[in-house]
Amino acid sequence: MRSSVMSFVKRSDVFFMLVMLFLMSCSASGSFVNGRQVFNVMMEGAVGDGRTDDGEVFQRVWAMVCRTPSAIMYVPAEGRFSLPPSVFGGPCAPNLLLQVEGTIVALEGPGSGTGHYKSWLVFRNLRDFSVVGNGRINGKGNRWWSQVCRPSMKNCGPNSRPEEPPNGLVFQNSSNVRVSNLRIRDSPKFHLTFSNCDGVYATGLHITAPRDSPNTDGIHLTNSRNVFILNCKIRTGDDCVSIQSGSNRVLIEDIMCGPGHGISVGSLGESKSRACVWGIRVERAIFDRTTNGFRIKTWQGGSGHAHGMRFVNSRMNRVHNPVVIDQYYCDSPTPCANQTSAVAISEIIIANITGTSSSNSAVRIKCSDHVPCRNIVLQNIAVRTGPDQDLSNAHFSCWNAYGFISNITNPMSCALLPQPPLDTGLVDSSKPYQIPQGC
Structure with missing residues (x-):
C-alpha cells in the first residue's frame, strides 16, 4: 500500500509543478493548461493588498470553478489576500484544483466574523479536490489566544466568555481530497481539520504556531477514513495530530512534531459517549521537546473500542511523556468521578522507540479497573532520561494491562499480565501488520 501511495504522490507532485510553472506565466483569467481552465482571482478583481476584503471575489471565482470540470482556481504569488469566514461548497464538478502560491490571511476588523463562526475557511461536499502550492495561509490567531476562555480552563475570570x-x-x-506543500500558521484553533471525509492525502505541509498557543492542533481527524499524513512538519501549541472517534485506516509517516503535545488518539468517551477508532499506524515520527509522544486518552464512563494501532520506528528528543495510554483522562477544573465503564483499548503495538525523556518516564499505561487494556505489546524501546539528567534508563509503569514485553532493559513497575499472543505475534518487519476490522 505504501509504495502505491508514494508513487501517486510523486506523479501528482510532478504534474502540480508543471501547472505552477505555467500559471506563473499566465496573465489573464480563463487561460487553459492541458485542457484545464484557469481562473486567476487577481484577474477577476481581487486586490491582494492584505487589507481589502477579497472574500466576495473569491466566492464569485469559486462559483465559476465549481461548475467547470477540472478547473483551476489560482491564487498568484504576488498577492496577500484577506478573507472573512468563507464556505467553498459543493457538490461541484470533479477534479478541481485550488493552487495557492500567494498568501491568504484572515480578515480583521468589520466583517471578520469574530465570535460568530466555528471555522474560517470551509471546503464542503467535494470529491477529487486538491489544495496545493507553495503559498501561505495565516489565521492570525494571536488576537484570540489571550482573550478567549474555554469552559475547561482553570484560569477563567468572572467576566470571561x-x-x-x-x-x-x-x-x-468530502472524498479523495489532497492538501500539499502549503505553509499554514497561527490558526485561532485547529489548523487543518478533516470531518466525515474518505480518502485524505496531507503531504509536505509545514504547520506552525507558538508553543503557548492554546488548542491549536496541527491536523485534526474526526469520522474520517483512509487518511495518509506524510512528510509533514508540525510545530504548534497542542497536538501535532489528533484522531477522534469514527476515524480508521490512518497512516502517518515521516512526521516531525514539536513543540506541541504529540500525536493523540482521543480524547474518547467524553460525557458517556460511545467511541470507535481503529487501524492507526504511525512510523518514522520524530518528536522534539513535546509534552507527549504517542498518547491514547479516554474519559471514564465512555464505551466503545480503540484498537489495532501500531506506533513504531520513531525517535524522542527530550519528550516529557514518550508513551502514554490513559483511561483516566480528565480535562476539567474539578476532579472527575470514578466510573465503571470505559472505552476498551486493545491490540496496541509500540516498538523500536529510541531517544530521551525530559522526565524519568518512558512508558506510562493507566488502564481502567473495570475495563483493562488487552494485547499491549512493548518491544525494543530504549528511552533514557537526559541530556540534562543522568542518562539512565527511563521508567516504565503499567496498571491493569495485559500483553507482552520484549527486549526492554529499562527499570519498570510494569507487569503486563500474560495472555494468548496476537495473531501477528511480536513485531516482525518482514510481515505485514493485519489491522483488526471495525469496533
Whole structure:
C-alpha cells in the first residue's frame, strides 16, 4: 500500500509543478493548461493588498470553478489576500484544483466574523479536490489566544466568555481530497481539520504556531477514513495530530512534531459517549521537546473500542511523556468521578522507540479497573532520561494491562499480565501488520 501511495504522490507532485510553472506565466483569467481552465482571482478583481476584503471575489471565482470540470482556481504569488469566514461548497464538478502560491490571511476588523463562526475557511461536499502550492495561509490567531476562555480552563475570570475560537481550514463530507506543500500558521484553533471525509492525502505541509498557543492542533481527524499524513512538519501549541472517534485506516509517516503535545488518539468517551477508532499506524515520527509522544486518552464512563494501532520506528528528543495510554483522562477544573465503564483499548503495538525523556518516564499505561487494556505489546524501546539528567534508563509503569514485553532493559513497575499472543505475534518487519476490522 505504501509504495502505491508514494508513487501517486510523486506523479501528482510532478504534474502540480508543471501547472505552477505555467500559471506563473499566465496573465489573464480563463487561460487553459492541458485542457484545464484557469481562473486567476487577481484577474477577476481581487486586490491582494492584505487589507481589502477579497472574500466576495473569491466566492464569485469559486462559483465559476465549481461548475467547470477540472478547473483551476489560482491564487498568484504576488498577492496577500484577506478573507472573512468563507464556505467553498459543493457538490461541484470533479477534479478541481485550488493552487495557492500567494498568501491568504484572515480578515480583521468589520466583517471578520469574530465570535460568530466555528471555522474560517470551509471546503464542503467535494470529491477529487486538491489544495496545493507553495503559498501561505495565516489565521492570525494571536488576537484570540489571550482573550478567549474555554469552559475547561482553570484560569477563567468572572467576566470571561466561554467562546471557542474558529478552526482554520476545514474539510467536511468530502472524498479523495489532497492538501500539499502549503505553509499554514497561527490558526485561532485547529489548523487543518478533516470531518466525515474518505480518502485524505496531507503531504509536505509545514504547520506552525507558538508553543503557548492554546488548542491549536496541527491536523485534526474526526469520522474520517483512509487518511495518509506524510512528510509533514508540525510545530504548534497542542497536538501535532489528533484522531477522534469514527476515524480508521490512518497512516502517518515521516512526521516531525514539536513543540506541541504529540500525536493523540482521543480524547474518547467524553460525557458517556460511545467511541470507535481503529487501524492507526504511525512510523518514522520524530518528536522534539513535546509534552507527549504517542498518547491514547479516554474519559471514564465512555464505551466503545480503540484498537489495532501500531506506533513504531520513531525517535524522542527530550519528550516529557514518550508513551502514554490513559483511561483516566480528565480535562476539567474539578476532579472527575470514578466510573465503571470505559472505552476498551486493545491490540496496541509500540516498538523500536529510541531517544530521551525530559522526565524519568518512558512508558506510562493507566488502564481502567473495570475495563483493562488487552494485547499491549512493548518491544525494543530504549528511552533514557537526559541530556540534562543522568542518562539512565527511563521508567516504565503499567496498571491493569495485559500483553507482552520484549527486549526492554529499562527499570519498570510494569507487569503486563500474560495472555494468548496476537495473531501477528511480536513485531516482525518482514510481515505485514493485519489491522483488526471495525469496533
